[in-house]
Amino acid sequence: MAPLLLKGLMFYFILNRLAQALLVMAVVSAISFSLFNFVGDPVNNMVGQDATREQRIEIRQQLGLDDPILVQYQRFMLNVVKGDFGLSYRIKQPVSQLILERLPATLELVFASAVIAVFIGIVLGVYTGIRRYSWVSKIIMSVSLIGVSLPTFIIGIGLIYLFAVYLRWLPSSGRAGVIELGGWKTSLLTVDGWRSIILPAVTLSLFQLTMILRLVRAEMLEVMRSDYIKFARARGLANRAIHFGHALRNTLVPVITIIGLNIGGLIAYSVITETVFQWPGTGLMFIQAVDFVDVPIMAAYLIFVALLFVVINLIVDILYFIVDPRIRRGGS
Amino acid sequence: MTNLLEINNLSVDFPSRRGQVSAVNKVSLAVAKGEVLGLVGESGAGKSTVGNSVINLLEPPGIISGGEIIFDGTRIDQLSNEEMRKLRGTKIGTIFQDPQTSLNPLMTIGKQLSETLIETLKISGASAREKSIELLDSVGIPDPEPRLNAYPHQFSGGMRQRVVIALALAGDPDLIIADEPTTALDVSIQKQILDLMKSLCKQRNLGVIIVTHDIGVIAEIADRVAVMYNGQLVEQGEVTQVLQKPKHDYTKSLISAVPSGDQKLHRFTVVDYIDGSTEKVTLENVSDHWLSRNKPSNTHDIAVSVKNLSIEFSIRKALFRKNRISLKAVDDVSIEIKTGESFGLVGESGSGKSTLARLIAGLYTPKSGDIDIFGHNVLQKTKKTKTSLIRRKMQMIFQDPYSSLNSRMTVEDIVSEPIRFHRSTRNQSEAAVVVRDLISFVGMPSTSLRKYPHEFSGGQRQRISIARALASRPEILICDEPTSALDVSVQANILNLLKDLQEELSLTMLFISHDLPVIRQMCDRVAVMQNGRICEIAETDTLFDHPNHEYSKHLLGLMPRMDLFRL
Numbered sequence: 022m023a024p025l026l027l028k029g030l031m032f033y034f035i036l037n038r039l040a041q042a043l044l045v046m047a048v049v050s051a052i053s054f055s056l057f058n059f060v061g062d063p064v065n066n067m068v069g070q071d072a073t074r075e076q077r078i079e080i081r082q083q084l085g086l087d088d089p090i091l092v093q094y095q096r097f098m099l100n101v102v103k104g105d106f107g108l109s110y111r112i113k114q115p116v117s118q119l120i121l122e123r124l125p126a127t128l129e130l131v132f133a134s135a136v137i138a139v140f141i142g143i144v145l146g147v148y149t150g151i152r153r154y155s156w157v158s159k160i161i162m163s164v165s166l167i168g169v170s171l172p173t174f175i176i177g178i179g180l181i182y183l184f185a186v187y188l189r190w191l192p193s194s195g196r197a198g199v200i201e202l203g204g205w206k207t208s209l210l211t212v213d214g215w216r217s218i219i220l221p222a223v224t225l226s227l228f229q230l231t232m233i234l235r236l237v238r239a240e241m242l243e244v245m246r247s248d249y250i251k252f253a254r255a256r257g258l259a260n261r262a263i264h265f266g267h268a269l270r271n272t273l274v275p276v277i278t279i280i281g282l283n284i285g286g287l288i289a290y291s292v293i294t295e296t297v298f299q300w301p302g303t304g305l306m307f308i309q310a311v312d313f314v315d316v317p318i319m320a321a322y323l324i325f326v327a328l329l330f331v332v333i334n335l336i337v338d339i340l341y342f343i344v345d346p347r348i349r350r351g352g353s
Numbered sequence: 354m355t356n357l358l359e360i361n362n363l364s365v366d367f368p369s370r371r372g373q374v375s376a377v378n379k380v381s382l383a384v385a386k387g388e389v390l391g392l393v394g395e396s397g398a399g400k401s402t403v404g405n406s407v408i409n410l411l412e413p414p415g416i417i418s419g420g421e422i423i424f425d426g427t428r429i430d431q432l433s434n435e436e437m438r439k440l441r442g443t444k445i446g447t448i449f450q451d452p453q454t455s456l457n458p459l460m461t462i463g464k465q466l467s468e469t470l471i472e473t474l475k476i477s478g479a480s481a482r483e484k485s486i487e488l489l490d491s492v493g494i495p496d497p498e499p500r501l502n503a504y505p506h507q508f509s510g511g512m513r514q515r516v517v518i519a520l521a522l523a524g525d526p527d528l529i530i531a532d533e534p535t536t537a538l539d540v541s542i543q544k545q546i547l548d549l550m551k552s553l554c555k556q557r558n559l560g561v562i563i564v565t566h567d568i569g570v571i572a573e574i575a576d577r578v579a580v581m582y583n584g585q586l587v588e589q590g591e592v593t594q595v596l597q598k599p600k601h602d603y604t605k606s607l608i609s610a611v612p613s614g615d616q617k618l619h620r621f622t623v624v625d626y627i628d629g630s631t632e633k634v635t636l637e638n639v640s641d642h643w644l645s646r647n648k649p650s651n652t653h654d655i656a657v658s659v660k661n662l663s664i665e666f667s668i669r670k671a672l673f674r675k676n677r678i679s680l681k682a683v684d685d686v687s688i689e690i691k692t693g694e695s696f697g698l699v700g701e702s703g704s705g706k707s708t709l710a711r712l713i714a715g716l717y718t719p720k721s722g723d724i725d726i727f728g729h730n731v732l733q734k735t736k737k738t739k740t741s742l743i744r745r746k747m748q749m750i751f752q753d754p755y756s757s758l759n760s761r762m763t764v765e766d767i768v769s770e771p772i773r774f775h776r777s778t779r780n781q782s783e784a785a786v787v788v789r790d791l792i793s794f795v796g797m798p799s800t801s802l803r804k805y806p807h808e809f810s811g812g813q814r815q816r817i818s819i820a821r822a823l824a825s826r827p828e829i830l831i832c833d834e835p836t837s838a839l840d841v842s843v844q845a846n847i848l849n850l851l852k853d854l855q856e857e858l859s860l861t862m863l864f865i866s867h868d869l870p871v872i873r874q875m876c877d878r879v880a881v882m883q884n885g886r887i888c889e890i891a892e893t894d895t896l897f898d899h900p901n902h903e904y905s906k907h908l909l910g911l912m913p914r915m916d917l918f919r920l
Contacts, residue, residue: 247454248449248451248454248455249454249455249456249457249458251410251449252447252449252455252456252517252520253457254410254438254441255408255410255441255442255446255447255449255521256441256442256446256447256469256472256473256520256521256523256524257438257439257440257441257442257443257469257472257473257524258442258468258469258472259438259472260438262468262472266460266468267457267460270459270460271457271458271459274459344459345458345459346458346459346504346506347458347504347506
């Protein structure tokens with residue numbers, strides 16, 4: 022019975038979540054469209070001080086800013102669905118092309134820091150959960166407190182000072198060693214690229230790492246007290262099997278949710294890290310767009326981040342479904 | 354006969370900031386192969402601690418402070434952790450109380466079994482699978498092969514406990530320590546599990562230590578019995594001798610406190626040996642007290658009348674109606690509870706007895722049917738205020754005294770909340786007086802008012818729950834298994850209190866229990882429920898002496914063998 026029923030339930034479940042995701046995207050796109058009408062007059066930024074009234078009107082007509090709101094919204098939505106976010110007010114290039122050019126940088130940064138955060142966070146969390154009273158655990162826990170409490174830009178500047186200025190081991194900013202790989206510009210294939218991604222990735226991951234560490238530890242302590250761990254001990258299972266086979270998997274259920282939400286957070290925080298390290302990603306582009314009130318870029322970025330959040334949450338829900346057999350019952 | 358396990362002068366201490374707490378004090382026990390030793394005592398007696406110290410899994414910070422444990426001729430209390438681990442599972446198997454929580458919820462039964470088999474017997478994966486099927490078969494799980502891929506939540510409570518037993522037997526141990534193995538189970542399943550354990554013990558020539566608070570279980574299964582009280586062994590001997598001619602006073606009073614299913618007594622026998630359980634309920638003259646004031650003269654003979662009541666819960670949700678599965682928890686039930694009587698509701702778990710109580714209390718909305726309370730239909734949408742006035746005459750006491758009190762409120766706040774909410778006293782100071790009276794009425798000192806729930810034992814908490822229920826001056830009291838989480842001695846006190854209250858305040862009581870002897874002592878009439886339906890409603894004595902329905906007969910047949918230990 023299991024596989025067929027599982028498939029059916031899974032299908033129903035995913036369909037349900039997709040419907041929710043569509044609703045979220047519709048709301049977000051409406052908000053990002055409203056940016057066009059409420060964040061100042063873009064024409065002022067595009068023309069010089071001495072532009073004539075006629076020139077301004079001409080630009081307004083070109084951009085379609087004089088049409089009724091609903092017409093503008095319809096046009097906006099139709100274009101969005103086609104992947105067309107219009108022209109950047111500042112650079113006068115298609116926004117989608119700008120984002121696609123810079124997306125690999127951000128995604129690689131987020132990916133690298135997510136791997137650091139998840140891997141080190143879980144390993145240290147399990148360690149401190151099992152050896153609760155050892156002095157190594159106590160040191161890890163004290164240091165992790167610093168990771169939670171210091172803001173990202175301070176950590177970034179500190180790391181730049183230590184590793185780039187004082188020790189001169191790593192570059193302080195920028196993205197080096199970029200290779201074009203079938204339309205995707207990657208920096209993960211060269212030594213230079215690796216050297217330049219280490220500092221921003223560590224900076225970005227530190228907060229998430231400490232969060233995951235503390236969460237895994239707390240869950241681990243909780244699970245180690247449970248009856249089935251006691252029963253596993255009473256059956257004479259080895260410590261390794263108990264810690265990793267029984268305890269860790271049970272701690273993962275809540276941890277996955279948090280990790281999913283936090284990867285979204287990584288993208289959001291990358292705005293600051295990219296600014297500090299002058300990393301040429303979408304976050305840096307967004308900050309520059311805010312300076313210039315470049316509404317098409319801001320709107321597109323908003324939709325893009327929302328889409329990422331929705332996709333990640335969908336993946337988390339599916340993972341939940343796979344990890345915990347009790348959710349598969351579908352009801353109650 | 355050589356002894357498999359010998360415990361000599363074992364002492365276990367729990368060091369704490371306020372000094373050592375001695376949980377076990379110089380206990381000596383012995384178990385031979387093929388013998389079942391019952392270790393009986395009430396909560397806090399130290400019986401589980403004895404079991405845990407044999408396998409060296411004491412809850413920290415507990416330490417063995419004296420004595421020795423000898424297993425199969427070798428001393429094991431000083432083994433290293435690794436040596437002890439090799440002994441667990443292969444030589445000594447353990448079964449814990451709650452099958453719901455003893456199994457890893459995220460791992461299939463087959464995986465848990467084969468993992469244990471590979472570790473303890475050092476066999477390959479393929480033969481572990483075969484052995485798993487064999488084991489599940491031997492503990493009476495039908496059609497075991499496909500069930501290897503099932504997860505624990507897909508088994509019922511009794512089946513899960515069988516899986517737990519299979520896991521404990523996996524390493525082919527010589528000794529089994531079972532810590533309250535049937536406490537979380539229904540009577541009928543309890544009997545099956547005990548029979549299974551007994552036959553496994555004989556077949557495999559196992560030594561078994563069964564730790565329990567339930568003398569009925571001991572009577573059912575044990576060959577010899579050891580009685581613990583307050584960390585000390587007070588008596589040990591053959592089961593018939595100890596149960597029929599107990600030597601120690603504690604054993605005597607413990608046995609007499611077990612409610613009898615054979616005859617109805619006026620009051621429950623109290624375990625008078627236990628310190629502090631002698632607290633007498635001081636019933637004041639309540640006729641002119643606040644509690645009895647404002648009582649409208651009720652002319653209705655029928656307090657609660659339920660007609661054709663049904664409720665369904667959906668087990669599986671689905672987009673299409675045909676794929677949905679729902680369970681009829683209460684199915685076309687009609688009962689009438691007369692004013693002033695004690696009406697019992699008995700049945701196994703899942704029979705719908707608690708759901709019926711919650712429907713009557715208004716915590717669930719029924720799918721169909723009618724509920725009249727003192728002649729007023731409480732399901733009609735109109736006349737809301739009238740309905741809530743009627744509802745206030747009904748209060749409920751829940752099973753679990755730990756989760757039914759808000760741990761962040763003081764006892765005074767808990768008890769006075771209904772008074773404040775209904776504004777049923779003239780002013781604050783009158784409310785304070787009423788709360789103090791209520792709390793002494795249920796046999797608690799007035800100093801407890803400023804304390805928080807965690808400072809009290811289970812029995813004391815249940816008294817607080819009762820005081821809270823009384824604070825809205827109910828005429829109908831619904832008690833949902835009020836004593837099933839409590840020790841026998843405490844149970845006797847609480848049940849006596851409920852009986853006294855009922856007489857003094859002329860309450861109508863709906864009393865729900867799975868415990869037949871308790872029902873016999875408490876109730877005037879009884880309804881037997883099975884699968885959401887009422888099988889039989891009868892006068893208590895008629896039901897117990899001449900049951901009509903097949904299911905009632907079946908239930909009565911499962912009562913612990915009281916004849917074995919009546920003096």
